[in-house]
Amino acid sequence: MRTNLSRLVPAMCWGLLAAASAGAAAETTLDTITVTATLDDVAERRESTAQKVIVSRQDIEAMGALTIGDVMGKLPGVDAGAQGADGSMALRSRGMVRDSAQIMVDGERVHHNARVAQGIVGRLPATELLRVEITRGSSAEVGGSAPLTVNLVLAKPLSRESTAFKAAVGYREGRAIAQTNITKGGGDKNFSWLLPVTLNHHEMPSARQASRRDSTGLWQEDSEQGERRTEEFVISPRLTWKSGRDSLSLNPVFFRSSGPSDNDFARIDLNIPANSATRHDQTRSRNAFNRLRADGEMFRQGVKYSGRLNFSDGERRTDTLRSGLTGGGIATLAEEETRRKERDLGGAFRTEWSRGAHVLAAAVEYSGHRRDEYQSNSSLGSNETHDGWDRQWSVWLQDEWSLAAATTFTLGLRGESLRYAIDGVGQHHQKLLPSVAIKWQPVEQWVFRSSLGAGIKPPRLDELTNQPVFSVNANTPLEPDRRGNPNLRPESSLNFEAVLERYLPDEAGVLGANLYLRHTQDFIERRVQLEGARWVDRPYNEGAARHWGMELDAKLRTDKLGWRGATFRAHLTAPRSQVDDARLGMRRAAREQPRYILSGGYDQTLGARSFGLSFQHSGRVRTAVPGEQAYETRQRTVVDAYALQKLSRELNLRLSLQNLFRADTRRQMEAFAPGSSWYLRTEERRVRTVLLSLEGKW
Numbered sequence: 001m002r003t004n005l006s007r008l009v010p011a012m013c014w015g016l017l018a019a020a021s022a023g024a025a026a027e028t029t030l031d032t033i034t035v036t037a038t039l040d041d042v043a044e045r046r047e048s049t050a051q052k053v054i055v056s057r058q059d060i061e062a063m064g065a066l067t068i069g070d071v072m073g074k075l076p077g078v079d080a081g082a083q084g085a086d087g088s089m090a091l092r093s094r095g096m097v098r099d100s101a102q103i104m105v106d107g108e109r110v111h112h113n114a115r116v117a118q119g120i121v122g123r124l125p126a127t128e129l130l131r132v133e134i135t136r137g138s139s140a141e142v143g144g145s146a147p148l149t150v151n152l153v154l155a156k157p158l159s160r161e162s163t164a165f166k167a168a169v170g171y172r173e174g175r176a177i178a179q180t181n182i183t184k185g186g187g188d189k190n191f192s193w194l195l196p197v198t199l200n201h202h203e204m205p206s207a208r209q210a211s212r213r214d215s216t217g218l219w220q221e222d223s224e225q226g227e228r229r230t231e232e233f234v235i236s237p238r239l240t241w242k243s244g245r246d247s248l249s250l251n252p253v254f255f256r257s258s259g260p261s262d263n264d265f266a267r268i269d270l271n272i273p274a275n276s277a278t279r280h281d282q283t284r285s286r287n288a289f290n291r292l293r294a295d296g297e298m299f300r301q302g303v304k305y306s307g308r309l310n311f312s313d314g315e316r317r318t319d320t321l322r323s324g325l326t327g328g329g330i331a332t333l334a335e336e337e338t339r340r341k342e343r344d345l346g347g348a349f350r351t352e353w354s355r356g357a358h359v360l361a362a363a364v365e366y367s368g369h370r371r372d373e374y375q376s377n378s379s380l381g382s383n384e385t386h387d388g389w390d391r392q393w394s395v396w397l398q399d400e401w402s403l404a405a406a407t408t409f410t411l412g413l414r415g416e417s418l419r420y421a422i423d424g425v426g427q428h429h430q431k432l433l434p435s436v437a438i439k440w441q442p443v444e445q446w447v448f449r450s451s452l453g454a455g456i457k458p459p460r461l462d463e464l465t466n467q468p469v470f471s472v473n474a475n476t477p478l479e480p481d482r483r484g485n486p487n488l489r490p491e492s493s494l495n496f497e498a499v500l501e502r503y504l505p506d507e508a509g510v511l512g513a514n515l516y517l518r519h520t521q522d523f524i525e526r527r528v529q530l531e532g533a534r535w536v537d538r539p540y541n542e543g544a545a546r547h548w549g550m551e552l553d554a555k556l557r558t559d560k561l562g563w564r565g566a567t568f569r570a571h572l573t574a575p576r577s578q579v580d581d582a583r584l585g586m587r588r589a590a591r592e593q594p595r596y597i598l599s600g601g602y603d604q605t606l607g608a609r610s611f612g613l614s615f616q617h618s619g620r621v622r623t624a625v626p627g628e629q630a631y632e633t634r635q636r637t638v639v640d641a642y643a644l645q646k647l648s649r650e651l652n653l654r655l656s657l658q659n660l661f662r663a664d665t666r667r668q669m670e671a672f673a674p675g676s677s678w679y680l681r682t683e684e685r686r687v688r689t690v691l692l693s694l695e696g697k698w
Contacts (some may be wrong), residue, residue: 041131041508042555049400049408049439050139051449051499051514053077053553055132062603062612064642064656064691065090066168066179066200068129068152069122072103074616075132076553076571076599078150085308093148094516095575095593096547098524099460101144106154108293108308111344111369121152123232123255125181125198126615127166130155136514137451137497139435140412143362144455144495147518147547157192157240163698170656170691171653175203175227177691192240200232207685212474215677219270222473226263226281232256250295253312255289265473269327276327281320289314303353313343322379330519334379341372359400367392373467373474376395380470388461390420410437415674416456422464422486429490431456445505450498459488459524463539471535477528477629477671478680480535489541493520499551509556517548523579525591527628543582545590549575565605569614573597581625592633595619608646615639630670638663638686651696658689 036114041054055075065071072078074089078101079092091101103110103121110121133151138144162185170177185198194520235255269275295308317339324332350363370389376382396414403409407552414433420426435453442448462484469482499514523545553571558564575597577590601614623631639660645653658681665684670677 003195012062015251035657040507042503042510045510046441046447046503049410050437051136051451051497053134053136055134057129057131060126060129060132062601062610062642063126063614064640064654064658065126066177066691067122068124070658071129071132072122072150074599075134075150075612076569077134077551077573077597078148079597079618091148091150091690093146094518094547094549094551094573095577095590095597096590097590098146098582099457100146101148101150102142104149104151106295107151108310108346108348108365111346111367113301116631123200123257124234124236124253125166125179125196125200127164127181127183128154128196128236136499136516137437138433138453138495139410139437139451139457140398140414140433141363143394143416144433144435144453144493145457145484146455147495147516149249154238155183155194157187157194157238159187159189159192160181161186164696166693166695168691168693170689171263172203173205173687173691175205177202177689179693187240190242192242194238196234196236198232198234200234202228202230202232202259204228204230205687209683210473211679211681212478213478214476215675217271220275220474221270223266224259224263228259228261230257230259246296246298249294251293251295253289253291256287258284258286260284264372265324267473274327277324279322279324279332281322283318283320285316285318287314287316303351305351306348308345309347311343311345313520314341316340332379333436334377336378337374337376339372339374343370344368350667352685357402359402360398362397363395365392365394365396371461373465375467377470382468382470384424384467386467388420388422388465390418390458392419392458393417406441408434409441409630410439410451412436412453418456418458418490420458420464422461422484423466424592425486427454427489429458431492445502445503447501448499449501450496452494452496455493455495457489457491457493459484459539463524464488473535476678476680477673478669478678480528480537482537485538485540488524488539489522491520491522491524493518502558506560507557508560509554512551512553513621514551514553515548516551517546520547523590525579527625530673540583543580545577545579547575547577547590549573567603568601570600571598582623586626589622591623591625591629592621592631593623594621610644611642613639613641627672630673634666634668636663636665637661650698654691654693654695656689656691656693659686660688662686662688 041056045052046052053076060071062073063074077093088532091099091103093101105121115270130153133153135142135149135151136147142149164183166179166181168179178201181196181198181286182617183192183194206226208224212220213223233256238249238251240247240249263281265279267277289312293308293310297304297306320336322334346367348363349363350361352361368391372387374385385599394414394416396412398412401409401411412435416431433454433456435451437451438449440448464486465484467484471478471479471481475481481641496517497514499512502511504510521544522541523543524539525542526537526539528535551573556568558566573596575593577593579588579590581588582642596619598617599615601612603612604610618636620635621633623629641657641660643655647653664686667682669680
């Protein structure tokens, strides 16, 4: 559905103001939509009109995570994968590959193109998180670009003196880790402030083995050993002014990080020893990020008005020197430089009011992003500069209609206007996105929820730009260069959810079963083609796709069953998919789809002591494109554990163990072309982390 949003946006804005005025005339208040702070995570999930899972502060502490990125990697139903060298993360859910979980911070969407901003969010200390809200499905408020929305709720200033600190030391395979976080707060009923300061030291070892063969008889064995060291400094003050129910907050963030990395590569060619080689890579990276967010809210005649304005800029610089020696005694030397600058500007204005059985909300949102990139590679004679920008306007209206005591309908309409350009060549897309949801609670313990909503997901700038990421060790269909595709179109989707929840008496827990179906037009996947003399991996619109499956989740507190202090958690996702591949003229499964994803945990409190165990298990991941690709990643189980001793009312001593059994990532890949075939087997070592931390609060 296409429409002229240049006319629609002003019309909807006038409609929002008129509706807000009507709501004010009704002399009603917004108390009916205020969530009380006394609700625990289970009760809040039951009372919510959306399909929402709450990860509480207690759950976050039980993870033993250093950073918010570590927390996101342990969320139920979410696969964060490995962080990039810049700290950025592409969250996945339900077996989908491309950013299938949307990240928000205090209700503000983290721009999908802002790789620097994503990396900084992931590097903030976990102590700054108050809780995490995971919302399923589409709505006018959050849109429908992803089936899951992960909202990171940060701690707010308190109107009293407070001090919190965390000092942690540990190691990863003998390499040191250290984090020091001090948070000081204070204020009164009119002004409050919070000042977190964090210093981090990370040493991250890596190891990779690869066995490479092809139909010409080539047989090579590669080995890599690396270590990355990073020093980080973060200061993120929060200032809040209050006057009655009105408030204004300023939240700046200043982040700096730098550090070297070293990587040793060795190749043994079993058929042609002269093609054996060694190489040493030295890399120096620096990151700088500044951000300012201002937000406020006020209440007038029963109507709540809120707004925010945010600006950020960031830069990443990477310099690499590669020195090598071939089996024939020939020395090589290559230099690489990468520069990336990013700037973001965003804002929103929102109004909320109630009228009879209706609770209404409406908003206008804007986000804009610009990126400039430069890369040079002396060994390939490459020297490229690219720039890109995107702007997105959103206008939405949502109505929560309490039709009866047990039934609530949520109706919404969202308008999206998307503009983006790469190296001066741009696209413009517009779409109206309706949504509807129902919550039915016939009795207190049973809740049924269902939703149906449309969405649009634009390509990321790095999926559009021709900026290369060169494959250094080899160039084959299994180890290609990576570039973007400036002709990509946005994905359009329709998402359906239906969940049945059983709440146990006395807030003892919840059991949930969710069925989902997502239909996507212009579905985007990456594939490899030979371009000139090199194999290149680019994204393409492959056709229509369907993703469906089932999610089961449970949380149980056993105090009422006679087992005091114990909590059990579990989550299972069983995804399935089908792609109507227009290029191949066939139906197949989507690439990189896991058979299932299972996570669980157990926490126990015994007086002043607590301990717990958690795991994340990913079933076998497969890619099967007949005549082209056959990939398989073996199943993998990551086990974490922690123990906590309360030293006093203010002090805790915590021991955390991550990846207790050193679960590795092992892949086997095959590629085919007329008259040729390639085979690659890789094993990436994942290390165990041991962390001892002293935590205090006053």
